[in-house]
Amino acid sequence: MKAITPFPRPENSSQSYKQCGAFSMRVKFGTGINACEKGLGTKCNHAMLRPRSRQGADQPMRLFTALDIAPPQKKVLASMRGSLPGAIWLPPESYHVTLRFLGEIESRHTAEEIDFALSRITAVPFALQLNGTGLTTTGRGRKLWIGVERSDELLRLQARIESALRRIGLVPDKRRFQPHVVIAHLPDDTLVERWMQIHNLGRYDPMPIDRFALFESHRGPDAPHYENCAEYLLDPKAVSLVHPA
Template sequence: MRLFVALDLSPAQREALALLRGSLPGVQWVPSENYHLTLRFIGEITDRYVMEEIDLALSRLSWKPFNVSFHGADLREGMTADSLMIGIERSEALTTLQTQVESVLRRAGCAPAKRRFQPSVTLGHLATTQRADAARWVQRHNLFRSEPMPVHHVTLFESLRGYDQHVYVARAEYAWHPDMPLLPEDE
């Protein structure tokens, strides 16, 4: 299983972000159902014991609910492709939660994260030859702001390879409060 821990977006946030798609030709736009804010990429896990340790570790997370707000557009340049991103307003609560996720996963036996935490949501991917057009897209959408989204749980996702893109399946939710309903066991 290829796993990651993320904040799943509310339908209102998905809709607001989806309205930004399609405004630049040649972009492979991410389907709105795949929008998420990655807190920690875990990677390929094949050992059932390690999977159980990850589940136990994430079930011990503890934080107070907080809000995240989306703002500003960005271009993340890559070697073979670039990504159009929407930024997340940094907050102490978000940073603390991400740090806690990193810490419990390390204790569960996961290797340290390879990348520094950069809170954002990926909207699309494009060729590096389109950087000038992408820069204009970023300028047009740089004032984007969203309504705050409450954070009441984190989600453990599995990334499955689809025909032409990844499909993300929620495997478990971990609530800030023990009385919050979680995903049904039958999934």
């Protein structure tokens, strides 16, 4: 097995996390938002992380990386709501394609290392194609989803994220990557086969992908709420064209 070289860790994270500025990214951990807006035009798509509040400082963060779904595709997926009796439909703002589930992150330092590692990933922007339907059964019930074609660009991006997280010591994810967008939860007695047959034939407009995001999952009474903590451009060179130095 090929050895993986760890990422160099910043000697002083309080300084190193202020050197970026080519792109204004949203970052929210705890109570505040802090954006990197220095406009330095450097090859960087890294965001600064603000300390959590004292109340939330010791609380673990349930993190995952994902692709957000563009508004036009969200609108199409949302139009399916109500088309299957018994289904518990997720709100459109929760639609996403999970790239890597990180699990419970216990420390602020680990969160900063994750952010730093993800900021170094580059890839060619590509088009995401939704296609087909599927059903996954877990310990919490059944999930109805719309599938995503496994393009070479998507697989390369997911592999680079996996490699970057392994380099900083996260446990490898050995599950097969199956990209999809969960749109509903189903009770066990919901008859879904006919619905899936009809929507398997659906085709969707390609969705341009130029970034991925780090999300935090917050448990809710009915469904989790997903908070976009940071976004990472795939091609930092494109940043200087939008925000020239």
